[in-house]
Amino acid sequence: MIPYGRQNISDDDIAAVVDVLRSEWLTQGPGIASFEQAVAAACQAQHAVAVSNATAALHIACLALDVGPGDLVWTSPNTFVASANCARYCGADVDFVDIDPQTLNISVERLAEKLALARLAGRLPKVVIPVHFSGRSCDMRAIGQLAREYGFRVIEDASHAVGASHEGVPVGACQYSDVTVFSFHPVKIITTGEGGMLLSNDPALAKRLVRLRTHGIAQGSDEMVSTPQGPWEYQQIELGFNYRMTNLQAALGQSQLARLPQFIARRRELVRQYHELLADLPIVLPQPSEESAWHLYPIRVAAERRLEVFSRLRAADVWVQVHYIPVHTQPYYRNLGFKTGDFPEAEHYFAEAFSLPLFYDLTDEEQQCVVELLREALS
Structure with a gap:
């Protein structure tokens, strides 16, 4: 059988995972931060946050941008359901913008028309999620200009686009977006088995994404709402999730990233x-x-x-x-x-x-x- 997609696992990938299995760090460990830094460097982004899968990444990206009940999120209809579901998880309403028949990505022309009508109706989107279908970047410069004009935030769903570029710059650099999301599912460009990554150039946003992936628990005393009583103390300051990537997955991802x-x-x-x-x-x-x-x-x-x-x-x-x-x-x-x-x-x-x-x-x-x-x- 010839599948439509399949991962490639090398001896080096296997050795990287075995090294972790023989270490003290199976779930959380130093390999996660190392993988995050490597992806951020490859994409020319300031921050990267690894998570359990790209759906989780989309979900907490919406949460970090304060998407909630009464808000409106727009995305492409030509995508997997997760690109829209992430807003529904937050209680927001969803709408779609039709695609360009040539690129198969969200149509900038249709987006501009819909935004103009939405402003007249007083119902503009809080977030737009352009999807880089098949690995081709949307016209992010034009989308970024519309974001500035109409005041919405942008989450790039780049689940297909690890390793792609746009105008000579790696996808993930977040030139025209608040957050970029990657998928590391086995049929994608590189894999961690399951896994996802968020990239951003906003340090406050990145810090909140880290918190949301770990039950909403503060990661340091500077985030805590009261002075800790001892080194054992942790404080949950908002409702988060267990969306963490494991050290095993990160080891595989970093090995794959080299190729x-x-x-x-x-x-x-x-x-x-x-x-x-x-x-x-x-x-x-x-x-x-x-x-x-x-x-x-x-x-x-x-x-x-x-x-x-x-x-x-x-x-x-x-x-x-x-x-x-x-x-x-x-x-x-x-x-x-x-x-x-x-x-x-x-x-x-x-x-x-x-x-x-x-x-x-x-x-x-x-x-x-x-x-x-x-x-x-x-x-």
């Missing part, structure tokens, strides 16, 4: 080859990008043929996948009042799309096999 350029180079090579091999087929290929991390390689076929072609590839053990069912069409969000037709570009894309296998260990021969099977399915 990030290698992972990205191979993914980009495979993408260039897909573009060449598929150029003559009756499909729509993703827009080229030399800055994308290329977590996914989504193609589009005629909607009336999507199920047939998808099924033929699956039957041949090419495990293609659809990314994503538009969030607003999920039953939970339909119950909130959303309906088919609300975001037509995202729905049109979904009706035609599926992702071809793309991962570091995909061989040229396997890629050629995928292409030949797709060619047969389309013929």
